[in-house]
Amino acid sequence: MTADALVDEVLAALPPDRVLLDPDVVATFLHDEAEWAPHGRAAAVVRPRSTAEVAAVVRACARHGRPLVPRGAGTGLSGGANAVDGCVVLSTERMREIVEINSDERLAVVQPGVVNDDLRAAVAVHGLWYPPDPASSPWSTIGGNVATNAGGLCCVKYGVTRDYVLALEVVTAAGEVVRVGRRTAKGVAGYDLAGLMVGSEGTLGVITEVTVRLRPLRTGTPRTVVGFFDTLAAAGDAVARVTARGLQPSAFELIDKVCLQAVNTWKHAGLPENAAALLLAQTDLPEPAAGQEAAAIHAEFAAGARDAMASTDATEAEALFDARRLAYPALEQRGEAMLTEDVCLPRGRLAEMLGRVEEIAARHDVLIANIAHAGDGNLHPLLLTPHGDEPAKLRAQAAFEEIVAAALALGGTVTGEHGVGLLKIPGMRAELGPEVLAMQRAVKQALDPQGILNPGKVVG
């Protein structure tokens, strides 16, 4: 018996290895990777192995009116998985079975704890492809990807996680196990509750199984085009020109000098550091169309770049895309506190927004590194401050808020793919306005009347 009747009930309902109570161990489950987002203390961490075990935990929380905070790998960047005081944290890390891979229907069924890259590798064996590829794909889980509607490099041509979710098994706030969505290519039977669950950050139900749509595996070697730009704004202009011309790169990324330097320092990668920003575009059309599209992208890059080149060297191209993927962990190696932005702009305002970010960084004396899914207008300014430097932290927070405000002023959104979590609640309020917020809260109230599912997230 513990001093907590909820914990006693959870211990009685699950095999003992499912429940973690040691405070030092519990402490490692209390927050995601969003620096500076607050978190509380959990009563327990549970690591169920089955839907039935998840349902038992939710029912126990419901009976006691206590909060449940679901989490995947904890790679989130908005505080969406952060514990609240007295909650049970439910980690899906042990629910990692790939239940089905079906070539005839082009779908897979997985438990939520399956790691993104593991799913991609497993379906590739069957000639199939799961496109959503957040930079966290070596670690993040499909359940977490669905809960946050994760994006990635492929989105610019192939869409985000929502576009690949066919059906979900969900444990409701009452602890009932339901299935929403379908296994067919199309379907309109009732409101799209599966779509509503995507991006709801565990506030409307706990996802216990995911049916994803797949594409045929891509074949052939993509062509890569690189441009080196003297200013972020010039790079932003090139992105706008490529889009306006009707080109459709399969990846279209921006990396700035600070990021390139960090990757070089960490990995001795020998990447070029002599430009303010690098644009990386890839085309995966069948040849010779790929060559034509690459030439067109090259022409638009060359019109504003210091230097631009097209490449068919897969190794060289992969090294550059690795630099993009490694930028975030490389910056973490600097040992500084990092606040990650995620604003998304209309593509035509990208150059202007990048200019504002530079101006905000200078005015607040904050080092800001920039990576971006440029083709989507999705910017990730990364605000870096030395650990323990409180004045720098305050300046960074002020800069963070100004970036959010600038994105809204330019017709953008406060979060393109990381989610609202805790960090973007004020921004989301400003973006949506009181009437839409009231609708959001009404939906939350309808599906979680007690407010036990990840309270305080998304709708605040």
Next chain:
Amino acid sequence: MTADALVDEVLAALPPDRVLLDPDVVATFLHDEAEWAPHGRAAAVVRPRSTAEVAAVVRACARHGRPLVPRGAGTGLSGGANAVDGCVVLSTERMREIVEINSDERLAVVQPGVVNDDLRAAVAVHGLWYPPDPASSPWSTIGGNVATNAGGLCCVKYGVTRDYVLALEVVTAAGEVVRVGRRTAKGVAGYDLAGLMVGSEGTLGVITEVTVRLRPLRTGTPRTVVGFFDTLAAAGDAVARVTARGLQPSAFELIDKVCLQAVNTWKHAGLPENAAALLLAQTDLPEPAAGQEAAAIHAEFAAGARDAMASTDATEAEALFDARRLAYPALEQRGEAMLTEDVCLPRGRLAEMLGRVEEIAARHDVLIANIAHAGDGNLHPLLLTPHGDEPAKLRAQAAFEEIVAAALALGGTVTGEHGVGLLKIPGMRAELGPEVLAMQRAVKQALDPQGILNPGKVVG
């Protein structure tokens, strides 16, 4: 002054030409094209020209606690726009302004009454393409397409209406004007209320403006592959083989002999009638990849067809696709009552389902014509009975119900793209089960607590 205080209030709020009260005129607005779906009598029909006028009508209905039934062109096939007694029917037919076409952002903003084909033509001038193409596209409106999440021929490769809705302006049940969604390529600020509105058939809000995502206009001539099959099941098998092989036709349709005969009779089209079913596939890849994909599709057709051929003759191909588009109106010319099915199956079960449809038709002695978005597994068995033949009508209704049950038994859904409306409410209940239905009703209750918006539709 009329005898109805609500009508008086609407008359006072709107310019006089917006309100129709003549019973003969009102009678033409009381139902869509779903034969046999019941409808009630409306108190008035309003045809507002602006969002403010829509809001005034909704507020009047809210004050009087009276139902409001929105409609587009009335081309629906499930009774979703059918009047209920005492309602105000709100037709969006006069809200047909194309507000913005933006090449830089690849989006358009339109009022809900803009006709689908008109939008497609308008954006093509700017080198852009709006893919969703329901067979009703010459008449149906974007607002209606969004309200029903309309599909069409392009869905098999390019997705349905939901995949193209970026943002909506909506008048809520309380008469407030809100904006949901965004203008950016990506965004996760709050629950996806725009996605929730798509397919909600006017039961959660009245759509007054739609921001759609566009693609670059396709160039080049697609290649067409045709197969003639001796049985529907053999055609279904060919569809499954094409999908399992990882091919991605940009249209993939089935037309049966009854439909071909009807088009020939109506349009003297000279289409081949010597096979049970025709499969039509198109590929729009850039050459030479299109040639390779067409050859692969041809091989799969030839493996089970009486005859198969690939064509690059655009005129010939267009004539065959016209036959697909004209099948529905051609059958209407027969002057019989027609009940339209819309089940959607896992692609691997298509042949089995087509066999069951044939068996059900024979057993109930009902003439069933079949058209299908075969590549999506979306079947439209069309049940035909002579007008006034009550026993035939009862047999057709029994066959309709058996088709729905068979689709569910094979893992399908009761409606792939036409919507629940009234006709599919029993089927939807069977498909979703009581717990998910309760969630659907909770969402409806949250956003329309008085239950005034298109009552009785979707959630019953």
